[in-house]
Amino acid sequence: MNDRSSLDEFDGGPGLLGPPHAPRGREEGTRAALIAFASTVIFIVVALWAILTSNAWPAVQKQFFNWDHFVAVFPEVLGGFWLDIKMFLFAEVVILAFSLMIAMIRSLRGPAFFPLRALAIIFIDLIRGIPVILLILLLGFGVPALQLPGVPKSALFWGLTALIISYSAYTAEVYRAGIESVHESQRMSARSLGLTQGQALRYVIVPQAIRNVIPALLNGFVSLQKDVALVLILGIREAVREADIYAASTFNYTGYIAAALLFLLVSVPVARFTDWYTDRDRRKKQSVST
Amino acid sequence: MTTPKLELRGVWKAFGDKEVLRDVGLVVDHHDVVCMIGSSGSGKSTLLKCVNLLVPIDDGTILLDGADITASGVNQNRVREAMGIVFQSFNLFPHMNVLDNITLSPRKVHGVPRADAEEKAKGLLERFGLSEKVVEYPDRLSGGEQQRVAVIRALATEPDLMLFDEVTSALDPELVAEVLDVIRGLKDVGMTMVIATHEMGFARDVADQVCFLDQGRILEHGPPKQIFSTPQEPRTQQFLQRIIDAGRL
Numbered sequence: 001m002n003d004r005s006s007l008d009e010f011d012g013g014p015g016l017l018g019p020p021h022a023p024r025g026r027e028e029g030t031r032a033a034l035i036a037f038a039s040t041v042i043f044i045v046v047a048l049w050a051i052l053t054s055n056a057w058p059a060v061q062k063q064f065f066n067w068d069h070f071v072a073v074f075p076e077v078l079g080g081f082w083l084d085i086k087m088f089l090f091a092e093v094v095i096l097a098f099s100l101m102i103a104m105i106r107s108l109r110g111p112a113f114f115p116l117r118a119l120a121i122i123f124i125d126l127i128r129g130i131p132v133i134l135l136i137l138l139l140g141f142g143v144p145a146l147q148l149p150g151v152p153k154s155a156l157f158w159g160l161t162a163l164i165i166s167y168s169a170y171t172a173e174v175y176r177a178g179i180e181s182v183h184e185s186q187r188m189s190a191r192s193l194g195l196t197q198g199q200a201l202r203y204v205i206v207p208q209a210i211r212n213v214i215p216a217l218l219n220g221f222v223s224l225q226k227d228v229a230l231v232l233i234l235g236i237r238e239a240v241r242e243a244d245i246y247a248a249s250t251f252n253y254t255g256y257i258a259a260a261l262l263f264l265l266v267s268v269p270v271a272r273f274t275d276w277y278t279d280r281d282r283r284k285k286q287s288v289s290t
Numbered sequence: 291m292t293t294p295k296l297e298l299r300g301v302w303k304a305f306g307d308k309e310v311l312r313d314v315g316l317v318v319d320h321h322d323v324v325c326m327i328g329s330s331g332s333g334k335s336t337l338l339k340c341v342n343l344l345v346p347i348d349d350g351t352i353l354l355d356g357a358d359i360t361a362s363g364v365n366q367n368r369v370r371e372a373m374g375i376v377f378q379s380f381n382l383f384p385h386m387n388v389l390d391n392i393t394l395s396p397r398k399v400h401g402v403p404r405a406d407a408e409e410k411a412k413g414l415l416e417r418f419g420l421s422e423k424v425v426e427y428p429d430r431l432s433g434g435e436q437q438r439v440a441v442i443r444a445l446a447t448e449p450d451l452m453l454f455d456e457v458t459s460a461l462d463p464e465l466v467a468e469v470l471d472v473i474r475g476l477k478d479v480g481m482t483m484v485i486a487t488h489e490m491g492f493a494r495d496v497a498d499q500v501c502f503l504d505q506g507r508i509l510e511h512g513p514p515k516q517i518f519s520t521p522q523e524p525r526t527q528q529f530l531q532r533i534i535d536a537g538r539l
Contacts, residue, residue: 186381192375208385
């Protein structure tokens, strides 16, 4: 009569007595969730009440949250947003490849590679030192104005190029952090097997480095997904620009809200995914180390 | 007189102010097994890394089959292809399974077709009792298994010189024997080996020549019987006495 189940039976079974800790833990969990839920609801109600009862609200509502205007502007904004998405996807692919190349060049060792390394460092320093919007203006208006033969004159082309260059400089540093996080012994053992520096990077260091920086890269995704809207200053009709045009003719800003909603629709899931992935990765690492 | 497999002449190496190798000379004949003993920091590991050209030497020459491998203009990758090195910390590639770890260098460096490289790798794994582990990832293997895979990985490129850098120091005691047995097996097939080790019993059994390193110098060298039974230098006597006192010999 010394094992748990028979004791439970004796006392009327697990339904009455139950294991000593689990239900209490579950109860506490439920309670915590209830408190979190209640406080969130209270917070939202108070915030909404404060906004909706303020004197300025009717005017704001008319200017920013007008349903009729929303319906009128939405197709234009959506069309522009589609362009945002296309720009984002194209730029991201180029950035991931281009910045990896820069990071790998920066990680080469030995005096022979000094000029390449120096170029990579100068590129990163210069580009990171210029505001993105300035780079877009400089390339978007500057290069077409040069009227060079054979060079594209499209604002879209140069706007995207500016974004790609700018983000590549940052992303290259993310990759480099990843490359440096791989222990030196990995490089050494790859080299000892006769692999060249390039082969060691490609087959041994970079695959491990990328895995280490995926959360940081995803974070960059979210950032770029919104920053593509900056090309609107070149007159490119993406979502925010469409909202702008609508506002200019109607004096109603509901289009901005529509654009904001569309951006959120994409960026929030990516942010959640990033968190989920980071969490899973950390748990995996912990389970390996124990 | 035949050309030795490996020869070091007056090798010096310093890291900053600290001199780790001081005028080291060594001759390793074909099919010889040389064990380097000495306390931690005496320069054993650095010596092996210098031979593998992972650490550049400051002065002196290292000859492999009579050719100077420390001369400028030598293709270091070609030199490294001709020898294998195994490290204390295994250093398997964690993102690759056992088979890919072993076949990476044959495929990418030596241009062996994947099928051939894998067949050969499987043969080696079977020879060393690891055929069950072909598709496992390193973190699923015991330390001893990882180190045996590391030995196989180094052997896969068919080197005729193997360097072992304290390969059992990071292992649980009960796993040491399986790795040492692998090295004994290599001696039986006539592999030329330079082994840095703290396993004195093993060194005595397996070595043709034992070198005692102290503060970057080869203080004393000779057949194991001579070094372990009648060491000449007071430092060697002191070192061995401590090992005996610790019950390790």
